[in-house]
Amino acid sequence: MLQPHQGPIAGAHYLPTTPETCLWGRLPNRSHAPVLRVRSGETVTIDTLSHEGILEDQGRDPVGYLKQYDVPADGVLADARDLAASDVAHDYDDDGPHVVTGPITVNGAQPGDLLRVDVLDLTIRAPYGFVSSRHGYGALPGEFPLTPVDTGPGSDPRAYGSVCHFTEVASSGGRLYGVLPFGAGRAARFPLAPFLGLMGVAVDTDEMVHSVPPGGHGGNLDINELQVGSSLYLPVQLPGAGFYAGDPHYAQGDGEVALTALEAPLRATLRLTVIPAAQAATLIGAGEAPLAETATHWIPVGLDADLNEAMRRAVRAAVDFLARTQGMPRDTALAYLSAAADFEVSQVVDAVKGVHCLIRKADFPAQI
Structure with a gap:
């Protein structure tokens, strides 16, 4: 377990996920004050937090929920316990699921510029995660999950029939793998390829911004190429950019068809650099959508x-x-x-x- 404030922290700045530094299910807009300020080109280490294990359909009690998978209380991240027990607003039906850490002001960023986000390091924080399917979502809504569901007025999210597949992390030959059990003594094993599903800049609006749909601001892009060594270019909408991150993944196939990837927490070290508007225009023109890059x-x-x-x-x-x-x-x-x-x-x-x-x-x- 990689608990907050413990272990190596490579960035010049460190941002844990706490009730004071995150939003739950919403993205920053122009009304949100920064939780951190950095200069262009500086690095920040963010302890991102997965929503799986703390959502209302899982009881909003990670210790109790993970106990059924034989995870002891000291095998649950402290920031997950603290957020679940906090009064941070979250509506299971109306909000997105994602825990979004930020916003971070990058000094000098202005609308028309690009924010370049270099992914320098991604370290897993827990030896397990979940792949989940929920009614009404995914590539096959109405077909999966194969469980009864009650989503009528006043119904309890815990009765929604969500199916959450507990997936352990194992090491073999110097690589980390996800182990997804099925049947008697059998399991599928697949290599981990961690990335942040959600990176973006604050949206120029006073209205609440849902965390699920991506857009020109970035957000929930779920591009599995954004691993260590990659860069993401985000069109800045507001002074200071208002960068945020979340939705950490250990692995994801293209399509993400069940609804989620292998959702699990990451310690992410990122470099945030402002690219002035004149140079930005040579890359993505009017900046209607983000651009990514690998080696x-x-x-x-x-x-x-x-x-x-x-x-x-x-x-x-x-x-x-x-x-x-x-x-x-x-x-x-x-x-x-x-x-x-x-x-x-x-x-x-x-x-x-x-x-x-x-x-x-x-x-x-x-x-x-």
Whole structure:
């Protein structure tokens, strides 16, 4: 267990998740005061917290809930216990599930700029997590989960029939794996690939912002390429950017079809850097959607409630990116994308669906 304030903290700043530093199910907007201020280029270590194990359909009692999986009380994170027992507002039916830590002001960030988020380190905080399916959600609502449900007026969330698969972490050959049991003595074992499902900037509105749908602000993107060594470029909407993070994952397949990934807490060390508007425009133009990057790929993103339109937006974003950064004619860019790029479904479960495009950097050697 990696409890708050314990173990290595690599960032110049440290931000634990407490009732005072987080929102539950909502994203920061212009009315939320910063919980931390940093300078452009500085690093921050955030102890992100998973919502699984503390939600109302799990009793909002992580110690009691995890006891059924033989997890002792000292095997439960203190910040999970504290948030569940707090008076932080959360409505199971109306709010998103995510615990969102922030906002963080980055000095000098202004609308029109980009906030570059470099993912420097992701360390697991618990040797277990959950993959959950809830009625009315996921890729097959009405078909899964295979349980009775009562969501009528005044019904108790604990009677909603959610199915939450407890998944342990095991080590083998120097790698960490998720172990998902099924049947008598059998289990599926898959490699962990941690990333933050939710990273974003504050939205320029006074209205409450739901944590589930992603958008131009980033938020719940659920792009599984955003692992250690990746970068995310977010169009700044408000002075100071108002960065936040949450929804930590140990692993996720493209699509996230059940509803959740392997949800579990991470200690994330990130570098937050302001990219001025003039330079930002050469990357993503008007900044309608975030852009991601790894050591090997550029990753334009398309977002829309309709998956077909999300795909079209991803294609347009990829064509625009190649035209801006490589000087490629737009019709040639489309031909290249058809021949060589991969368009992957990020997720289909967050109301606004996501498609991300993988463009190999190696295909565009520097000009001689």
